Amino acid sequence: MINTALKIPFVDLTLQHEPIQGQIEQAIQSVLQKGDFILGKALAEFETAFATACGVQYAVGVACGTDAIALALQAAGIKPGDEVILPANTFIATLIGVLHAQATPILVDCDPETALIDLKAAEKAITPKTKAILPVHLYGQMVSPQQLKDFAAAHNLLIFEDAAQAHLAEREGYIAGSIGKAAAFSFYPSKNLGAVGDGGIVVTNDPDVAQKLRSLRNYGAPQKYIHTEPGTNSRLDTLQAAVLNVKLPHLKQWNLQRNTAAKEYDVLFTSLKNKGIIPIQNQSQTGHIYHLYVVRITENCPINREILQTKLADLGIQTGIHYPLPCHLQPAYKYLGYKEGDFPVAETLAKQILSLPMYPGLSQTQVKQVVETIEQLLGAS
Numbered sequence: 480m481i482n483t484a485l486k487i488p489f490v491d492l493t494l495q496h497e498p499i500q501g502q503i504e505q506a507i508q509s510v511l512q513k514g515d516f517i518l519g520k521a522l523a524e525f526e527t528a529f530a531t532a533c534g535v536q537y538a539v540g541v542a543c544g545t546d547a548i549a550l551a552l553q554a555a556g557i558k559p560g561d562e563v564i565l566p567a568n569t570f571i572a573t574l575i576g577v578l579h580a581q582a583t584p585i586l587v588d589c590d591p592e593t594a595l596i597d598l599k600a601a602e603k604a605i606t607p608k609t610k611a612i613l614p615v616h617l618y619g620q621m622v623s624p625q626q627l628k629d630f631a632a633a634h635n636l637l638i639f640e641d642a643a644q645a646h647l648a649e650r651e652g653y654i655a656g657s658i659g660k661a662a663a664f665s666f667y668p669s670k671n672l673g674a675v676g677d678g679g680i681v682v683t684n685d686p687d688v689a690q691k692l693r694s695l696r697n698y699g700a701p702q703k704y705i706h707t708e709p710g711t712n713s714r715l716d717t718l719q720a721a722v723l724n725v726k727l728p729h730l731k732q733w734n735l736q737r738n739t740a741a742k743e744y745d746v747l748f749t750s751l752k753n754k755g756i757i758p759i760q761n762q763s764q765t766g767h768i769y770h771l772y773v774v775r776i777t778e779n780c781p782i783n784r785e786i787l788q789t790k791l792a793d794l795g796i797q798t799g800i801h802y803p804l805p806c807h808l809q810p811a812y813k814y815l816g817y818k819e820g821d822f823p824v825a826e827t828l829a830k831q832i833l834s835l836p837m838y839p840g841l842s843q844t845q846v847k848q849v850v851e852t853i854e855q856l857l858g859a860s
């Protein structure tokens with residue numbers, strides 16, 4: 480019998496916020512009283528705490544993850560005309576960040592098992608103009624730091640990590656954000672570490688990059704009213720930083736809870752492999768922080784993805800697709816000259832992937848209900 484009384488949301492942030500609600504309100508009150516809304520004390524405190532958590536020297540808060548990517552590239556000297564390699568299967572903001580830095584984005588395909596950037600494809604895309612690689616730690620799993628470092632060293636490229644989905648992810652002993660020239664994070668509310676609005680940060684070990692970032696985010700003025708370079712207004716609000724200061728100490732625990740739920744999914748899905756449902760592969764064990772838990776509904780599956788998604792929704796289980804259209808096929812970026820067929824793996828994945836409920840506090844019972852419901856729908860189709 481199919482259980483029609485389920486109610487499993489895709490994400491549930493209230494579970495995360497309830498126990499610390501009082502602390503969050505206090506932190507906000509304290510900023511209201513102080514009135515240091517722009518570049519205030521709580522921001523400086525959060526920058527120090529976040530840099531320490533990532534194992535790097537510097538962190539500079541900015542308005543959002545998109546700006547973090549653009550400003551990181553700019554601050555490290557990426558210039559108009561420089562080519563930056565990035566995966567085609569990412570959230571569009573990765574591409575927008577590169578374009579806002581006025582660099583030339585070079586998209587490449589991904590690995591079918593992990594959905595992470597394919598470094599062999601990246602190697603083929605290198606030209607004399609290539610200056611950097613921008614790997615995306617997609618769904619919370621880091622691209623292999625050792626392979627990235629070897630790749631960058633062999634081709635004399637800078638590494639900029641898009642770590643918007645990978646706060647405190649680890650792999651091969653490295654923490655996300657610590658492996659390249661600089662890394663970008665987002666604090667969009669549903670990320671593993673989320674603000675109560677937009678926010679972002681750049682981390683780096685390079686003091687010059689950090690200093691340049693502080694200027695760029697603040698109208699290009701290292702000194703008030705003296706503008707030494709063309710900057711912008713992109714700061715992380717003190718209010719948002721105050722909330723993030725309360726949440727950061729809980730992040731490791733929340734990530735662990737996600738990883739535990741994912742392990743449960745993995746175990747239950749082993750019996751559905753012959754039915755054509757295959758989870759995206761985890762190659763970094765506990766270091767994978769599962770921003771999303773994604774499975775592939777392959778052509779061997781008796782039910783098509785859209786029908787499965789609708790039926791799950793009817794039964795009270797919310798799912799998502801991250802992302803249904805790869806960057807190179809987005810209407811706004813036709814002018815970049817890509818076409819269907821350019822990145823076959825990314826295109827196939829976009830048609831197969833389904834993101835299942837995943838958030839800290841998702842219970843073992845709920846995971847079981849999700850997988851059992853899928854199993855029953857397959858049996859009934």
Ligand SMILES: *Cc1c(COP(=O)(O)O)cnc(C)c1O
Nearest residue numbers: 543544545570572573643665667
């Ligand atoms: C969320 C996200 C961004 C952008 O962050 P915003 O804060 O929304 O600007 C960039 N890259 C990836 C992979 C993301 O998931």
